[in-house]
Every structure is written in C-alpha cells, then in structure tokens.
Amino acid sequence: MSYRGESESSFPIDLLAVGLLGLYTLGVAAGVVGDVPGRRPLGVAALLFAPGYALVCGLFPRERGQETITEVFEPTVGEDAGQITVIERLLLGVGMSLCLVPLLGLGLVFVGVGVQSAGMLGATGLTTVVLTVIAGVRRRQVLPWERFDPLPADLSRDSVRWSGELDLRTGLSVLLAIGFVVAGAGIGVAVLETDRGEQFTEFGLVTEDPETGELTADDYPDELTPTQSERIQVTVTNNEGRPVEYTVVTLVESLDSNGNRQQAERVDSFRVSVENGETVREQRSLDPEMSGTNLRLTYLLYVGSPPDEQTPATETAYRSVHLWVDVPTGGN
Template sequence: MNYETSKRSFWEQFLTVARQVPVDLSVVNLYVVATALVITVLPADATTVRPIVVLPLIVFVPGYVLVAFLFPRRHSLPERFRTFSEERVTDETAGYIDLVERGALGFGVSVALVPILALGISVAGFDLSTRNILGTLVAFAVIGSVLAAFRRFRVAPKQRFTLPVRRWFVGLHGALTGAGSVTGTVLNVALVLSVIIALGTLGGAVTSPADGQATSEITLLTENGSGDLVSEGYPSQFTSGEEQDMTVRVENNEREETTYTVVVVVQRVDVTDGSASVLEQEEVTRLQNTVGQNEIWTERHAVAPKMIGEDLRLQYLLYKDGAPDDPSPENAYRSAYVWISVTEN
C-alpha cells in the first residue's frame, strides 16, 4: 500500500499564516515601533520631526485600536440598519462598521481616551511626564492591537474586516494615470503631494510650540492627609531652626535637557503701595538637578528658617544652570513664594 503525503514547506505555512494577519493592525504596530525609535534615538533638539511622528499616536491610534477591538467585522452601516429594520440581530450580524466610520471614530475615541489614560497614570502615582504618557500610549496600542487581532481571528474569513489594499492600489494607479495625458498625471501627483505636505505642516503646527513659548514652570507643593501632593495647605508656622517638609516641582519645557538650580530664601519685606522691597534676606538651601526635555523634577526637602518674624516671605528662585551669589526675584528665571511666620525656639 502506498501512502502519498503532501507536506507544505515552512515558508508556505508561514505565508499562509501571514496572509491572515490584519494589515491595518500590523501597520499600527510598525508605526508604534518606529515612533518609539524616533523618540529614543533622535536628539532632543529635533523639534520638527518628533511632533509630526508622535501626533498620530495621540490623536488617532488609541481610538482606532479600541474601535478595531470592538468591531472585528467588515459589514457596512447600511446593512446593519437593514438588519435592525427587520428586527433580527444575531451574533453574525452584530458589530458592523465600515472603514470610513472606523477612521472617524479613531479620532473621536482618541480625544476621549487619552485623558482617561493620563488620569490612570496620575492615579497610579506616576508623574504626568511626556515619557510616561507616550509609554502608556505605546503599550495600549500594542496590547490593544494584539487583542483586536485575536477577536478578528474568531470571525469567519468572509465576515472579517480587512483593508482593501489591492483595490486601493488599482484605484490609485487609475487616478494617477487614467487622466489620458501627461498633464493630467502630473496634476494628480501634485495634488497628492500637496495634501501630504499640508498634513505634515498641520501636524507640526499643532504639536510644536512657537519659539517664544519655550519655558519652565516652578510650583510649590505640600503633602495632604492622603499623601497626595497638592498646591495648597502649605505650612505657615515655623519655629526657628526646626525643619518642616516642602516640595518643589520644576517642569522643563525648554525643548532641551536643562540643569536647574533652585535657591530657597526667607525674606523680610516691606510692602508699600502694592510693591514689596526686601529689607533682609536669609538663604535656607540650594537644590540642583538636570532635567530632560519635557520631564518633571519633583524634590522633597526640609526647610529650617532661622529669621524670626511675622509675614516673612519663603521664596523659591529658579535659575537655569548656576545661580548667582546674590539671588533675588529680579535676576531669577522663575520664582514662587508663600508667606510664613517664624517664632523663637
């Protein structure tokens, strides 16, 4: 007895499986990997390329991945309406959505989803830094696309949503070459390029701040009863020489890595006609740290003023690079202060 067996090669099996991989979700993952490389490899001063590359990750990809997970089938909206009008909704006909709706929902859902993810980062106890936000979006896109792919695999091939890539190529070729003349072809190509350039310019304008908007922010914080950092309820009563905890936060929006120095001083001031003049100043401590682009530096420290008096000004003076020997609000880059009273020990 003869047995004939036909075994497919590894590459034949690989290609068979590869043809079933969702093209759109594969493109999403390739884009996410490329974006992660751009963020980590490009220098910090590449302020034109980064925003354009990152923009879809913020305004489209999270929503599209969620929509792909919720709607794995390919049917169009009119067919779904016909199903509803016939009052028969089954597992095979539920969840219909077409390509145009997916694109529109991708933008709309992202607008609602990104703030929720940012809130999750904050609730988890992490800083809302650019790195944490982008890392969360990357993880959401990768994990969500994998789960969406599994959902599609559970749908029958004829019902499964797929991108009509071959039809697009045929249509694009016809649009570019079907005008019947060289002039028509050139005009069509110019139109496509102009749309691409316009979208790139819009992305750069939306995500890149103007030259005058490069800045840093300093905020004073304190810990409330729940252990959260808040910008209220600062300690106001000090005893000379005794320490109390304060927290300062510096946000780097300089579009480059920056070294900051924070000088903490206590000042006795005279307020006349709404203007304050410093009568006496005592330096309490200095803090310094190098902060990456779009990163946040949060420093908890002890403050032990020795100057005694009422209505003293505990002031934080922020400098880029080093601080001068005579720090003051006039020569500081940014400043913040609270009013305190210091009594004798």
C-alpha cells in the first residue's frame, strides 16, 4: 500500500526556497542586493529553475494526479501510477523556466520597457514570488495525504527508484535536462553579468535664476569673487548603480597660448556621498590668491580620494568641467 500519513503541518520547504530566490532576484534588480557569495549559481537557479518550478507546483499541488481515493490505495497500473516524482518536477521546472523567461522578455518589449537586465530580473523575480504564493495556496487546499511532500523521505524513495530503474526513457530525460541547463546557463549568466543599464556619473555646474529660481547651465559669473562664486552650484548625479563617495577639487589655472598650464592654485576641495539615482548640489565660496584675466576655473571629480599629487589635473580626474573667469587683485 502506497499511502503515507503526511502531517497537516508538513512545511513547504521547496516553496520557501523558491520564494527566497524570487525575492533575491527582486533585490538584485532593485540594486538592494549587491555582490554576495555564490552570486552566479544563485542567479542561474533564480532564472532557469525558480519560476518554472513555482509554476509546476501550482499546476500539480498533489503527489499524484486526480485519481479517486480507491485508485490511490489500489493502483491498477502500478504503485506510482499518476505520480509526478521529485525528479520529474525538477526537470519540468527547468523546462518551464526556459519557456517563461523569454515570454517575460517579450512582455517587457510589448509594454515599451525593453529587454534590460534590471527589467528582466525584476519581472522574473516578481513572477516567481507570485507563482510561489499561488502554489502555496493551492497546496494547502489539497488533503494532507494527497499533498506533494518534498521532504527527504521522498527524495530517498525516488533516488532508489532512479538507481534501480535507469531505463532508456530516464536516460533521455536526464540528457534533455542537461541540454536545457547548458543552453540556458549562458543566458542566465549573461543577464547577471550584463551591466544594469549604462553606469555613469553626471558632473556639472549650474546657476539659479534670481527671478524664477530655476537652475540653468548658463549665466555664469565672468568675475570670480567670494560673493560671485557662491552663485555657482556644483552638481553630482550618481547613476553608477551603487552609493559612491566623491571628492571635488577646485583649481584656478593660468594657461599659455598653447593651452599648457603655467600656474595652478588649489582653492577648494570637499567630499560628498551620493546614493544611486540621487543628485547632490553644493555651493562653495572661493577666494583665490591668484589674480589675472582669462583664468580657467576647473572643477575635478574623483571617485574616492584624489591621487597623491601636489596639484591634481584633468588627466587624473574621473570627470571635469571648467569656466573662464577674471580674478581681481585682492577680491571683494
């Protein structure tokens, strides 16, 4: 007799694992989860197994098919008639995932989002979580003794049958599963390793219109004094996909007719931490000792600290912007 007295409190450990993979994928897509140990294997499992397995669990919440109770206790074809084993569920999970993920990509294209890594990861993670919840609800609606149980006892029983009845059909199933994994693993790794969109930092100078209060990349002061310099706002926008700490260095430079630097004065520097997707603006008062006409006011942006050199230069900076100004003697 094949009946097993499963407990009503049997914990769905498989659905918990798949749901956590879905949440992990959502975290990676949102930039909340960074580099973690085993990132590649987790990513491949999250893309090529989790959504399909959640769908399989939702479609087949029972250990067996829709047989009557008599057929369960007295199978007419064999002890495992109508049963979907753990191994078969794993194989179906891989196959279903390879069908679902491309369909999600087509859906993103249809709605105008486009197939980007963040979008694909987000859609896959959300789909996995939703399907896992549905599978959990459907499994709880099934009678306890009919419910699929992923506990080790099932795995051991399936492993015995696997080793004892390794027939041609089973061998072909294994080869097919290996083919699925090999074909899809490249897709999963590529999605995980592809940059989530272009990563860059915007660095610029703006001034505020005194009448409207709007910021504009125009109307810069021609003469640099402590009062006039405060009109200039240094803006840093972080699109690097992670929080970044920057250093801004300000120079006043005198150049010859060939554009070579003759003299330079470091008049200011400050550090600023910017979260991903945020913009920070800083107003600074500058009071250089150097004076003259047609001097270059240069702002250099560094990720972290600037290199150990007496006077930084544009060649060593991550980003740089400049204005041409006159500096009166003594300022005012």
